[in-house]
Amino acid sequence: MRAAYCTLNFFDFSHLTKTPMTTDGDNPQTINLTINGVAVAASAAMTLVEAAWHGGVPRVTAVSCLESVCGSCRVLLRRGKEVTVNLACQTFVEDGLEAVFLPPQPPPLHHYEISDFTDGWNIQARFHEIFPEASHCRNCHGCVLSCPKGIDVEGAIALAAAGHFRDAGEAFLECVMCELCDSACPELIAPAHVGLFCRRVTAHFHLRPPNLIYRLEEQRKEKMGLTGASHDEHE
């Protein structure tokens, strides 16, 4: 018989679930930290998510993609007197680190439905009705410091407040909607949602691709029977 699974068995997840072979405290490979108040002895190169699983930290439910695009695993980090935030799946264990998984951000206070926008000429006015706080930015840098993706949130909010929605939205390309900037903002601007608004109205009003529209028009004519017998040239 082919030993087909020999290579496959190399994919062993035991490093996530079992005690590592080196557990003694004075081994340099063991990293001691706390997660949600629980002392964890982790191996070097583990992320905080892997360390939480490995250490049996209970009730860690805010984990999903494990590649820092879903924005779920928000953590507060304390190293001595320094306090920062990040995503747990892209933060590696460090000796003495205190990490606390944060609850999700409550639903946004700003409401709009994009289908309500029909006239692009008044979109700046609508923006300031929906996000009145966006022009109150006091440049505290909290959003910039909290962003796990290194986005210049503050600069982008200024662009949005000035009506430069395309450029503001582009700055939020890598935004994973972790909403850590929303948590950080003392003016309740909800920068992540402002960024998404900017991206959405840019597509909604300006994206009109000729090749797509041409095919849609072909399909519409076919449905109306205008093309008659040549229903599909490839059939």
Added chain:
Amino acid sequence: MNMNNGIPLAQASALYRPDADIGSPPVLADPQALLNAFHPDYLGSSVTKLAVGANAGDSCQRELAGLLQAEAIIDEADLAGAPVTDIDVLVIGGGGAGCAAALAAAERGARVLLVTKLRLGDSNTVMAEGGIQVAIEPDDSIQRHIEDTLRGGHDIGNPELVAAMAEDGPDVIRWLIRAGMQFEQTASGDLHTRRAGGMNAARIVHCRDYTGLEMMRVLRESVIQHRAIEVWEQSPAVELLSNEDGRKCVGAVFKSLIDGRFRMVRTHSVILATGGVGRLHLNGFPTSNHLGATGDGLVLAYRIGACLRDLDSFQYHPTGLVYPPHLSGKLVTEGVRAAGAWMLNAAGQRFVDELLPRDIVSAAILRECQEGRCVRVDDGRVGVWLDTPRLERSQPGLLERQFPKLLARFRVSGVDPRHDPLLIHPTLHYQNGGVVIDVNGATTVPGLYAVGEVAGGIHGRNRIMGNALLEIISFGRRAGVAATAQRDRGPKKVTLEHVNRARRDLTLAGIPLTQAAPQILPDYAAKGIWNR
């Protein structure tokens, strides 16, 4: 085979040259023989026959069969005192398919409840990088899209479903743009398209390599903002509810991860949009999937009597990462190969045409690994090179312009794909089969719909790139519309009659009731959250 297969990483890295002279890959004379010898689906030891249920006698992946033929998590006693919520349409799952279904139902006036295991948007959708397949170029047609999809699936897909999806394509993109999703454009304003494996025309539209993220954050915001959609997060479905004779689906039971309580939802239409199975790590493979992808929807649908299909067919995506370890199994988009990147074995040779269908490319990588022409990392895992530095040399700046996500993921770990080739190995990526549906997403059980990865029949035995993101919106909207149109007065009585029936069947078949399903979370992540 032994653990000393392949060349150690440090040695292989030192041997690697981005400017080495490399010839064409060998011509693959017999793809079927390659699949038979190396693809996990084709190895007899990975499949078994189902003994009970609508698919009794059919082939099924062994570990999945264990879950499909397992005992329920709950019985009637658990439901005593559980609060009941009535709603027009219940959507289970908060990824792209679930959101599309909820939005389509709400657009037609239904009151919708969307319940999801983790956070709204936690899904495989958000990780999708490559793009959406849609036939919009002048040299392309809907018919060619249909043909490529069926051929890529080894001609066993349901042509009616494939045609429905391909025809929906252009309107799906329009719907997404209206909702505020951005796409890459050419200088003249056309949607930028790429050709990928198994395609006869350039047909992938995309938002750089963040297509899934862009789609998911727009859909998520649309759902959050919609007045007619209520969302429950952190609430896995543990069982469906049936009518008196156990033949019709009339709701579902959820268990909160926050307070541990059961809640019942009563409705005339349930839309399952629970996604795939990667976190079951079938056949011992790593996975590209998110943490919640444990096949719960398949288990629930099968227990209430729904027909499933192609349960022995899974997609092992060729380019899952081997290194760095914390990204093990995570995907490098096929777009990188579509842009021209080659794959090299440890001897620095190409070994297969990189743009053949995914199952064939994966089988070729597994062959190189098993025959020792691979690179080995310290913990014994093996892989082959994806030659990104050569791609960067031939098209300077391309990676930064078109694949920012690829570069961003490595930023924290000191690997730069522009200078270092990526070590890759096939990773469990997608469930090709699933719940049998019609063009409205309706299953064989009245009142129950299934959309997205949990559903089957579109991709045959192999999905080609870009059809997953199209399928979730196309069929999500179709099911949302159909579920809203079903206007009966809803259930008089909700029961677990189907659970009792399934238990009787298992007992009669002599299957011990030791295992309980659905899985909800992989064991390594379930501590303190979930005890069955």
